[in-house]
Amino acid sequence: MxxxxxxxxxxxxxxxxxxxxxxxxxxxxxxxxxxxxxxxxxxxxxxxxxxxxxxxxxxxxxxxxxxxxxxxxxxxxxxLARTFQIVQVFREMATWENVIVGAFCRTANSAEAYRETMEILKFTGLYEKKDSLVGNLTIADHKRLEISKALATKxxxxxxxxxxxxxxxxxxxxxxxxxxxxxxxxxxxxxxxxxxxxxxxxxxxxxxxxxxxxxxxxxxxxxxxxxxxxxxxxxxxxxx
Ligand SMILES: Nc1ncnc2c1ncn2[C@@H]1O[C@H](COP(=O)(O)OP(=O)(O)O)[C@@H](O)[C@H]1O
Ligand SMILES: [Mg+2]
Structure with a gap:
């Protein structure tokens, strides 16, 4: 189809x-x-x-x-979601905060958005770095974060x-x-x-x-x- x-x-x-x-x-x-x-x-x-x-x-x-x-x-x-060739992240925010922005596209319920954010971070392998400031992440992590943000929009x-x-x-x-x-x-x-x-x-x-x-x-x-x-x-x- x-x-x-x-x-x-x-x-x-x-x-x-x-x-x-x-x-x-x-x-x-x-x-x-x-x-x-x-x-x-x-x-x-x-x-x-x-x-x-x-x-x-x-x-x-x-x-x-x-x-x-x-x-x-x-x-x-x-x-329909996409990632950016030049990563578009909120550098002053934590990893999980970046991802939850995407989750709010589907729900206004913070607890639910938080749950989904944690699930996605586990799925993409960023869970250990969920509280890191994005400005401190490696290139590979930035790329994963870009994907995580997009996935959060389902x-x-x-x-x-x-x-x-x-x-x-x-x-x-x-x-x-x-x-x-x-x-x-x-x-x-x-x-x-x-x-x-x-x-x-x-x-x-x-x-x-x-x-x-x-x-x-x-x-x-x-x-x-x-x-x-x-x-x-x-x-x-x-x-x-
Ligand atoms: N906003 C823009 N204004 C003017 N020209 C642009 C703009 N965006 C892309 N281009 C031009 O369009 C062409 C295609 O670019 P792009 O889509 O970035 O190619 P690719 O992603 O395949 O490398 C290039 O010649 C680029 O310079
Ligand atoms: Mg390109």
Whole structure:
């Protein structure tokens, strides 16, 4: 069953089409990998879907609701959440306080929001650091916190924008495990990531952007052999 349907989405900045006539259908429960060179339009695509930008053209349906042009808070309540490539945290607040902000999107009851916040912190592995000031957390913890905040809004579809950038090998493996655990909870994911091994190991389907256009959409096995994708993004190492 389809959870997201994007039709002919176009977002222009002046004369630059950062997202250029992109259509995409995502099924419930899938993990979609979204790849492409820097400036390909991946973040702009997320910004359009989540209401941070209003596209000039196109239509987005989420869970059967037309959400094009809606404000971010309304879209979030429909169950579409995202993380930010540049983490957006409240540095002067404790870890748990950052997460409970997300939980208040679903409930006005503080006890319930607190309970859910603790559950999420255990799930994402941040529970031990729940009282730490966010300004003191490591990069890997910041990335987990970004995911925790989004999970607190109880999304049906979660979009991760380079949630693993800057992580070392061990942290990357842990992040992959977390993404799989999120999927196992029934949450659909769209994952923007540059490390191909990560994309290959988690995605059912990979979508490739280049200069705002969707240039390919296929299984990971076929994507790495696609000449257009190799030319635009993967380059030499994947020729073999
Ligand atoms: N707010 C903005 N104003 C003007 N140009 C922008 C803005 N946001 C992104 N762009 C441009 O749109 C293109 C796509 O950017 P972006 O979506 O960030 O790509 P990606 O996330 O794939 O690296 C780039 O050329 C970028 O400079
Ligand atoms: Mg980006």
């Amino acid at each position: 389809e959870i997201l349907n994007v039709k002919n989405l176009t977002m222009k900045f002046g004369s630059l089409a950062a997202v250029d006539d992109v259509s995409l259908s995502v099924r419930k429960g899938e993990i979609i990998g979204l790849i492409g060179p820097n400036g390909a339009g991946k973040t702009t695509f997320f910004n359009c879907l989540t209401g941070y930008l209003t596209p000039q053209n196109g239509a987005v349906q989420f869970d059967g609701h037309p959400i094009t042009g809606m404000r971010p808070n309304r879209i979030c309540r429909f169950g 999304p049906h579809l979660l979009m991760l924008d380079e949630a693993m950038a800057g992580l070392n090998a061990t942290e990357t493996i842990e992040a992959i495990e977390l993404i799989k655990k999120i999927r196992d909870r029934g949450i659909t994911l769209i994952v923007v990531e540059h490390v191909m091994e990560v994309i290959m190991s988690i995605s059912e389907k990979v979508v490739v952007f280049d200069s705002g256009k969707k240039i390919a959409e296929d299984t990971p096995e076929k994507i790495v052999k696609n000449p257009r994708v190799i030319e635009a993004y993967l380059g030499g190492p994947y020729h073999a």
